[in-house]
Amino acid sequence: MKIGRSDSSSRPCRGSEGGMTGYLYADAPEHDWLAVATAGRVLVARVGGDSERIAQVAAAGDATASVQNVLEMLTAKGLSNVGPFALVFWVDGAMRSNGLGVIVRGGATVSVITDDDTVVVSSRGVTTWTEQVIENAVSFTVETGGSSATDQLLPLSQGAAWVSSIRLDNDAPQAVTTDAVSAAVSPEPVPQRPEPTVEPSVLAESTEETRVFHTTTGVRAEKVSHQGEPEADGYDYLFGATVFRTVGSAAVEEAESDDSDAAAPAAPAASVPAPAQAAAPPQQPAAPTLGDHDGHTMLAADILEARRRAKAQAPAPQAPPVPTAPQASSVLPPSHAYVLELPDGGRQALSAPVILGRAPSVSNVPASVLPHLVTLVGDDISRSHLRVAVEGGTVVVTDLHSSNGTHVIAPGKPPQLLRAGEPTPVIVGTTIDLGSDILLRITEA
Known part of the structure; x- marks a missing residue:
């Protein structure tokens, strides 16, 4: 697969912060690290000369692919076959307001400049990868440790290039203020005209x-x-x-004519009931001259007068009760209300699905958000053994077709073997036995 170089003539991508998403990279003489950039995301992966790996990384340049899709592409053959990479992305499409997401595996490092400090993210001492969300990010640089062919940095808006380093171009054209x-x-x-009155909510x-x-x-x-x-x-x-x-001042009104009162349509009913102590109705104008009348046709003026009399005779409606200010709720969202106790005494919040196993992977694991990966050591533990998530306010556990199975023990109940691949709801206090004396427990946060 031939990798081209994107220059300033490439079609610009509209960034998530209202400006242009632009990058500057150092060209690498050896074709070792490949960078794939798009609006709000850049992936730098070590591919060497593996053409299949190059095609896999290049496919991540699809702007419609989510971060989860990119990770599934990289881990399609298992975590042990995933090479070094660095994935940097705007969280929910907005780096300044929502943060900058960084995922690093292998020898790459990412330096993120914030309003107050510089944060360096690496995966040293980690068997899978390092994942971190950095708030108030201003810029970032991805370093591969390789040599550069030249000291000159080349522009890249979107596309793929062989790089030794790549950083965000803060000098790219920004949004007009x-x-x-x-x-x-x-x-x-226009002089001598009062300002229109606009409701604060509008x-x-x-x-x-x-x-x-x-x-x-x-x-x-x-x-x-x-x-x-x-x-x-x-x-x-x-x-x-x-x-x-x-609404009334925006409409173009026709000039008034002598018979405008007779031709006026019926006034629409108010959508909000009148208060209990309403002001006295204004004095009604004199009845207009009706002209020729056959005695059977009801004119608009007759209808208006009938409605006025009916409204005057109707009792005043009760004033609506004043709603009390709602009390601040102390109840946590369902996904944050539960915690998974780990064998070493640690506690993993179920704010996102959790995948546990000897070498957990996100491949073929459905999830609406990026799951947490927890590595467990044991002879009976499969690579991706168990999934724990909160769905509809209930904790659900799923055995991921493990070799030795998974048992759940509800309070006061005998152990139950989970069906492989079948989500099973559990309650607080349930113990999960994965074998090899590895026990997990569902508790409240």
Whole structure:
């Protein structure tokens, strides 16, 4: 497989922070470490001359693949056949707000620069890999330990390249600021017009997306709400800026005519009941001249008058009860309410599925999030022996087709052999026997 080099003419990827995702890499003379970059994720893996391994790593460049999919590709042949690699990804697509995820196996190291410090992630002394989420990350560099063909760093937006190191390019074009976009689209305010009244809840929820060079900037409603109220008799104010107005003032009203009262439609019913002490109804205008009338047709004015009388005779509705402020809940989410006690006395939170075994792997293990891998030592323990997860608020254990099976012992019950591959719910206090005197226990957090 031939690996090309991505230059500045490559199609840019829109980064998760609103700017461009760009990288700078040092070209490697030997084709040993392959970097595959895409928006919000970069994988650096040692492939040597193995063409099958190269194709496997290159497939991870699919932007639609999740981090879980990438790990399944790398561990498809078992953990023992996984070579050294470093996977760096934006957590939930946002590095600055949600953190930077780093997974390292083998000789690679990742240096992450944060607002306060520099964090170095490596897998020294770890049999599987090191996984860490770093908050307030600003930039990162992946070092392979190999030599570079030149001192010049080459740009890479997305694609694959042979590298000795690669880092995030902080000088890539960034998103246009909110103030700049607001100033560019805001017209001069119309003088001698009061500002429109906008509910605070509308200001908090209303946003406008302005796309500039494939970047997205959320423009707050406050930036445009200070413009003067435009004239309501035309449509010119609709061009060049978005003006937040009330429903009544935003509608274009027709000029009033002499018979507007007779042709007025019935007023819509209010969606919120009136308070108990409502203000006195305003004085009704004089009845309009009806003109020709056959005595059988009900005009709009008749309907309005009938509704007014019915409303005046109806008893005032009860004021809705004032809801009390909800108390802060101290109940933990279901996934954080349970803990798995390990044989060495350690405690593993069930915030994500847990895979236990002699050499646990994520291959062929369904999970909505990245599972925790726990290594156990014992003659009766299979490579991937057991899966423990919280599903729908209940702890569920699944024997992953182990060689010697798994027994669960509920409080006050005899041991029960799990069916291979069949999820089985258990309760707090249940003991799990994997053989070789390795016992696990389900407890509350």
